[in-house]
Amino acid sequence: MEDLRRRLDGVSWVDLFLWGLRIVIILLIAVGAFNTLTSGKYTITTWISLSISGLAQGSIYALIALGYTLVYGILLMINFAHGEVFMSGAFTTVFIANYFNQTGFLNTYPLLAILILMVIAALVSMSVAVLLERIAYRPLRGAPRLVPLITAIGASFFLQYSFRGFYGSGFQTYPTVTALSGTFTVGKVTIPVVQVVVFFAAIALMSGLYWLVERTKMGKSMRAVSEDKEVAALMGIDINRVIVFTFAIGGLLAGAAGVINGLYRPQGVYFFMGFIPGIKAFTSAVLGGIGSVPGAMLGGLFLGVIESIGPNLVLEGLGIDGANQLKDAIAFTMLVLVLIFRPQGILGERLSEKKA
Amino acid sequence: MAHMAMMNKTDEAKFDGRALVKFGLLAGVVATYVAVIGMIATFSQRQVVAGLLTLGQVLLVAPPLGMAYFSARKMAGESGGKILAAGASIGLLTTLPLIGLIILANNTNIRIMFVNISPQLVNILTFGQDSVFVGVLLLLVVLALASVAGAGLTLLPARWRQALVMGVASTLGIALMSELFVVILRERLGNNFVRLFFQSGVMRWYTAVGIFLIAFGFTLFWQWRGTQMRGRLQQFTAPRQKQVRWSGAGISGIILLILPWALGTFLSEVLNNVGLYILMGLGLNIAVGLAGLLDLGYVTNFAVGAYVTAVLTTTSQYGLGPIPFWLVIPIALLAAMLTGFVFALPVLRMRGDYLAIATLGFGEIIRVLVLSDWLASRIGGPQGILALQNPSIGNFFFARPEHFYYIILVACLAMLFVSVRLNNSRTGRQWMALREDEDVAAAMGIDTILTKLLAFTLSAAAGGVAGAIFAAKLGTVFPQSFNLFVSINVLSIIIIGGMGSIPGIVLGAFLLIGAPELLREFQEYRLLIYGALLIVVMLRRPEGLWPSATRRRELQDAMDLTSHLGVVHSEVISHGQSANPSRMD
């Protein structure tokens, strides 16, 4: 209520503009969607299967986004190199996955093999994340906030080109797991098994994290540190340990996401593969409310679905050529729209009033 | 890897056997890393001194040498023999991971994964010996000698040590840049002359010795007389000092004017690129440095300036002109300001990192739009806009980098003037108030909305002009040029330079845009080095290379406070910010 009153008090031309902008964007979306839906080009089945593949993609964004959000929650810094943490696990494990495939292990014991791969990827990404914290961020903890952002950008370059040096600049591909390559049908909708597996694997990991943050002692320490470092330290919490743990968990999830991504989209494993998912995951984290664990999950899923159905649903209806090329434009427009309505993201706390 | 050594400052007090093993293995890991990413093999082709030394060899011995030097410094006060022995053991320890690497390479097919662990690499590491055993022994000896040399360096008197380091550094520096030197010398003095000192672009041994001796001797001389010479300047009377300063300014002015002709085409091109980024850095500094608005989408303005210029000056089918470039500049500037204004409106209420991601989004939207099929019929899409008319005065056409240099120089000087004036103006102080605390600023009666809009709009103007010059200089515009890296680069320049500091921006642009151009020979490792550079510079100088006086003071206070807190270790500062994340300074 107070918020509303304050808004009414200070209505300025900027507010009018923002309201106009909201109305225009929503109108455009409505008109586009209406045109597309009434044109009858796509059936409802199409939308459902697009949404499901969007959810699968989004759950991968969400897993990476958690790394951003955890670190942000504790250090208030954007770990720009987190996309590379994801890449390091995915890129390293692809070779082992192919070895498993050659020896036949992968298709004889798919579950075990995938678990081993996830552990390996998680370990690699975790070590990279922890090293990153130790070398590039920890010495700068007292420095202005933009300084670690720059070292993060530097680390991002450094990691990309290191891994290019390690494994070359060619493209690697994850092997296909026979057990995951089928489809099943619900009603009229055909759903690839792998999409469901990806979705639930991601949900399982995220629930594990949620449990860890909410129910364990370490989780409690993490929350305490993110609330107030000084007091947390006075209460006997080893802040450095908590921070390293946070980076490790973020890395673990990113590494697991690397393998899950490899199951879902086996191709295109190379040194640059972390950059775009990194940006997308960062966007998801902000969309959901940076610092919030459920927010990152929701943001990722939301972004995945928007990217999947947005271009066909909205842009095509508006008669725009090459609609799919503009999906990033849609995603970011949605981001700005969400932030105009809720400057703290979907599930973010009222940071902008209280803390920011 | 200097920062690795730095971060171990805490155990400076006791340098025992464990530390020695740690340092030795660390040097080994670094050397192995350099080998595994392929640098040693790649640069074994690149000679540093003709027929004597390759860059690959330098890269191989540098980690143990450097690490031995650092360790030996920590052992200051110990006996010489002990220090040398420590050095030797670091060299021997360095070899351990490398021997592991050789064994792996010879006995497994690890190359399927690590493409650069090639037979060629093993050949280099074992000095081309047929017997691996003999090769490894040689490697041991060479690395041990290198690290003994590194450790021994600390035993020399400071004066000699400095001179020695200076001599080697100058020789290596010039050797690495020999391509550039050769090109310039060849242009000025002819190929026959260059051949005397360089063998197909590589220093001859006596050139290397000569450079070393000159740098060595000069350093010694400077240590002997330098302080006296500086002291003499300070003894001048005030008017005389002023005179000296003015003539200094005059000389710099003349140098600025004749610089492109002295440096030749390529270096002028590099200067131009640096200049464009100085221009953008000064622009973004208004938003980020002064007003504290973290803008990650600066490329938007750059793209608008470039595309407006392209559409107005091209003779191709997308053209609306051609309109003379001099008229286009103000149009591009206004267009960029308008974009800055419009894009600022939706984000006015956002703070801190939400603002960052929203502006990043705008940058991405612009990138996608200029590339899109949707607008391709107007601005060329992927095929870009070709055939832009060169700027001209009368019959003189600006075509070469040397010509564009002057346009960029004028633009930079103009922006410099504006920046300095803004810094000390009422608006400038309002921005700074906004940066320090938005709520307090609002309470003090500052119209935060207008102030922010002004910052975004003015900041955009410089980007527009830079884009316009960029387009004219290229003669074509392709959408691929307008990506996130432009925004990242500009932001990095500001932070590396020292936020809010104008000379810092100039320095930052030279380091981040100029240095990678000079490091072109490193090819695929250029961006690796760039990344490492960003990290190292920030770790060594968190306040930036040339921070403004106020910021230096603030940061010093913050860091002092941090060090007093001991255990809590710097948390208070971040807490101070956690109470106010919109303060990004």
Add this chain to the structure above:
Amino acid sequence: MKRIALLLLAALLFTLALSACSGGDELVCEDAIGCVTVAPDEPITIAYMLTISGATAFLGEDSRGGIQIAIDDRGGKLLDHDINLKGEDSGCSAEGGQTAAQKLAADTQIVGIIGSSCSSEATAGLPIISEAGMLMISPSNTAPALTDKEGTWHPGYYRTAHNDLFQGRVAADYAYNELGARTAATIHDGSPYADGLQGVFANRFKELGGTITFQGAVNVGDTDMRPILTNVGADSPDVLYFPIFEPEGNFIAAQSKEVAGLENTILFGADGLLSESFPSGTGPAAVGMYLSGPYVEGDAYQQLLAKWDAKFGGPPPSGFHAHAYDATNILLDAIEKVALKGDDGTLLIPRQALRDAVTATAGFRGVTGTLACNETGDCATGEALGIYRITDAEVSGGNWPPEAVWTP
């Protein structure tokens, strides 16, 4: 301090310069745009200008490997001189091409350049290279404007890659005439290469009487292609033409099998996807797909692949290494042809004569087929194109290249 040291050094060099006497050359340069003089103990310098950083690095590394193998094949020597290969990273952007070109143009010892990778680099860099009297042979530029006198052509430009006009046309002809396709959809990735090819393909296909049902684009870095494929599938075209690169090409091919309406659609790509890792990476979805590209059948190409594996380990990362190999050989052959040799071993390489010699290249038996350059520098005039059909042998058997189903 360092600066003053440099000044001192410069002064020293200057005095030495005055005393240095230049020995009279017996060879006299009579070329219209100058010569390169190579002293007896000096190597012949050639350079590359390719993209070896960023997301397109695979393209440049692929070409660079081809160049290095071509040089190795001659034992690193030409006319009793070593061959010195210099290189510049041009980053697949116009500004990168311009800076790289400025640097190369400043080095007057460079005889010729292999590059660039991307057409945008060449557009910005070519005027500079051309003015410096050098020549450049590109292994992967395909934009028609580059060899069009009305477009951005400048003297000294050549390419062994296929002009989009040839390749797009051949693909459309094949799809319409041989495959009997009447409807087609195209997808590009925002690169001038893919956009150009799909444009030529679409125009030719319409000219032949076919219908283009959809023309769209994806972004480099996209992994989820289902939305666009859904869009394509709504019209169930006979052919889907996507002349793009890895990994986006893999994603489109692999995911096309998951989308309704594309069950009977024939996939068609271009030389951007003609590399060993494409079929094996895409998996069974690639079986039956057609690719247009250089005609690289035969022992010569197999040998090239074997040398690649020995030198760099694994297969080449893209499909332009053979073009680069041929381009290098054309350049080296031409140097051999025009260089004047002094008694002491000094070489004089006249620049215009070198350009003329490259232009005169005809019946060159390269790895990519028989090449002949025309006066605006197109050396692969469509004669050397082939259409390949990917079978199970390439997807799972490691066979490469696939068998050509059509050659001109």
